[in-house]
Amino acid sequence: MKKIRSYFILFIAAALMTGCSGLNKMKQNYDQVKYEVVPQVLETHAGTVDLTIKGTFPEKYFDKNVVLEATPVLVYSGGETQFEKVTLQGENVQANNEVISNSGDNFSYTSSIPYDAAMLKSELMLRVTGTKKGTSVEFDPVKLADGVIATSTLAEAYGTSDPMTIIMPDNFKRIIPEGKMADIHYLINMANIRNTELKDEDIAALKEYLELVKTEEDLEFIDMLVSAYASPDGPLDFNDQLASKRLESASKYIKREFEKAEIEDIDKEGFVKNKSTAEDWEGFKAEVEKSDIEDKDLIIRVLSMYSDPAVREQEIKNMSSAFEVLKDQILPKLRRSKLIVNVNKIGRSDEEILEQINSDPTVLGLEELLYAASLTDDLEEQLKYYEIAAKQNPKCLRAYNNIAGVSMELGDLDAAKAALEKAKAIKNDDVVKNNLGFVALMEGNINEAEEYFTSMTSSTVESKFGLGTIAIMKGEYDRAVNYFDNEPSFNNALAHVLKGDLSKAKNMLDNMEMCENGAPSYLKAIIGARMDNRDYMLNGLREAISYNNEWAQYVLKDVEFAKFFNDTDFLSLVQ
Template identity: 30%
Template sequence: MKRILYIAAAIVLASCSKSTAEQLAEAAKTLTVQCTPEVLTVLNDTVRAKISVNYPAGYFSKNAQVVVTPYVVYEGGQMPLPPFRFQGENVKDNNKVVPSTGGSVREEIVFPFMSGMEKSRLELRSTVFADGQVLQVPVIKVADGCINLVKWAKKVGEYNYKSDNYQSVVLTKAEGQILYDVNSANVKSSELSGNSIKTLQRAIAEGQESDRITVKGTKIISYASPEGGEELNDKLSEERSNSAQKAWGKIAKDVEAGSTEVHSVGQDWEGFKDAVENSDLADKDLILRVLSMYSDPAVRESEIKNLSQVYTEIKDNVFPELRRSRFITEMEYQNYTDADLQRLLNRKRLYLVDEEGLLRLASLTDSLELKQTLYRAAADRMGSERGRYNLGITLMEKGAPVAAEVYFDRLKDQSDKDLLNVRGVIALGNDELDKAADYFQKSGTKIANQNLGIVYLLKGDYIQAGKYLEGTNSRNEAIAAIYNGKYDYAINVLEGHNCPVSYYLRAVASARKGDAAGVKKYLDAAAQKAPKFKEKASKDIEFEGFEF
């Protein structure tokens, strides 16, 4: 915004014998002052602007001093800002020197936004001192103000509860196994009456007695230890699968065990690897290295046999456990329904509910007090990290972020993405925008990115704000779009939003694109919701020149 500049003209004319208004006006014709932005804008409750003047040689007297005081004039008052002081080259003072050879003067103004400044103006009031004369320079308006769309922004970040992993149907397994002698597929009677098989039979029987458990079927998987060659062991494994299938008929004769699947694996290298890893063998790292280096079974067996000092121990303690057939029975457990969980809560029988059940039950209530009780139970009884995090979230919901951080600080994983996001929300609430942005960027979740859009909006980086808020269909997205000149987009974003603020913002977007009918339409709609918005509009620079 360029204005005729009386200030610099006065600096010249202050040393002249004639200092009439006509002389001032004549000298000022070739000088301009520029304010950026042209219409003052509020950012985080603060207004900033830069004023610059370019003038040619000979305009500033070497003996002149000038004091320029910016004033914000608005309904209900005026606010003087800190003055700028300039001096000519011959003046002995500590102000900014303006050479007689010409140059530029640039200054920045900063002031807090106050109610009533929605429609205001920025003026410069100047006094020139030169050669014993004092001259009051005519007031010049350099900018209008103040655009304050951000005041309508939602400045509170979003966060989320940790979800439960509750399953309505839980798949469970019960397992037993029988062992064979070396190079044998015969099932010994002692194996059928051993603890492993008895435990499996007991689990199947209990499942059949329960209304909540359904036995689905059993997999019979047979193996051979990796000794004696691949061909021999494949055949032996097959024979063991046949004998195990016959043995299963005896094991499951008194129960309904469902369908049966029979598999033969052959040499059990995976089982061998697991057994070695969990053993106390002195050279187990060397054995595992052999397994990783060679894939051919014959080479593996040969290399392991070369480890003569440890091979005897392998034969005695590892191979016998790999000569086996496994019986894996799959069952479905019908978990508590939501109604069942509620009944257990009402009957004070939460001791029957596991961690996932407590988290599910907490998600079913709107009561923050009950949520806290359930999450505390999960955290205290089961050491639930999600319960502890969610307990902190309930305190966030209550507006107690300091208390919430006590629980957040106790979490083991301080790099958890949801935790980083909520720490960003706390920083945002404390107006620590840089700190909040850092947390949101480290989190990187969808909700954290949307929160990052709020930070950019409050910082005045509207392009980035629009990027991170895109698709949220929120008031904040619409505000960023208006700042970015996407007026139709902003109006579309707010379709379906029926609060007075949303109608008001649509009126702003309409005004920006010169749509007088749209201004009236949306301001009328806002006023129907809340009559005060018509009065607000009359004092808003956004609607300067519009009738409504």
């Protein structure tokens, strides 16, 4: 009985050894399996790490009764992430997996995982387990690749840190031209000024205005225009003399008024500008167009058909009924002198505006309030001034929009969004949509941001920048370059790097002003590494670290620079 039991045990052991022999042989010869990984160094694009593995099994390697489960795993400090498992089977296995022939075979595998910043410095390992007739054996793990090149993520990390928000401009003008006009009308063929004309409202208003400008400190005279006209009926020579006489009488009159008011500007050289017009055809046309004369279209057509004044006059006189109306209603208005005094209204100085907004802003107008924000580089002060403008002018679109713009620069996205919602309620125009797009982009809501940018009635440099940045995040680098066009920026250069146009990116960065976060300089270093231009790489890295020392730690994890990790000059920069 004991002998039978011993034979049974030996039989079971032999069976197990037979089952394991194929697996152990496969494990022993595992180094004969060849793997090709695409890309050779893993990269992240559009937030994912894509992987393709092509495997080649030699002849008589793959046991016909074996099932292999292979799991690519990205291993990094503090964790690991598995790609989708792939299962392969021998020719005799009754299952629904990819079959590998014992005579030698190939397989191809594609998968992806979401990218995490911890994966920046990582290794791709392949873990394989073989199973035959219920017995499993783990093969030795194989390193397939390094990872992960994360250059594309620089758009999200640094390309949105300086959003192209639009600040709506103020309309403040310190010097505002203004003026006052009056007409003196004459009887036909006369040039003397009647007393009744000097009692008209416009003349009285002009005299009052002269006194006002004289006394108000914020008003100053520019010049005095005197224009005299004769109506276009009558001989040209006579009208020329008549217009000159009317100019003389009007000029004498206005000079007396300035002298009565003791305004010395009248004696300044060039202050009074005189002009006479012998036949006022332009005035004639304007008055006819404004009138309800029955034949006015015909009259205007005559003016356009004949350029000779005498012919014009005769043709119009030939329309006897029309001419009677012209003689009564139009021509008397043209026998005149026009008096125009031009004045500059001088607004508060920059210093006065800042003093006023910090003491009693209620006396400032809207444009002065908005302008005040341009007088300081302090973002907190700018925000304060725009908030004052919004409080005093709650229907002002520009005030709320600009509150949002400054809030974004301060990093307060909640305040920016709240201000933009108020602006949107007043008017949902393209500027508001643009700025809401950048708020969404900075929050990481790229689909929402894209909707805002594309809903604008016309694209702008700013909205194209936003859409180009989104295209980078989606891995659409050709599209990004098209959006950016030739506008130089970090994101534009980055898009060219990611699409493989290193020379264009290098040329753009070399002609750009670098910025304090150091990202453009770091991108120079990446270009140098990819072009195998060691000096350009070192200079870019040195410049980046001088702006922001955090690059010295980041670069040690960045496999863009793997070939330089043992370079003494490289190490001297980062250690």
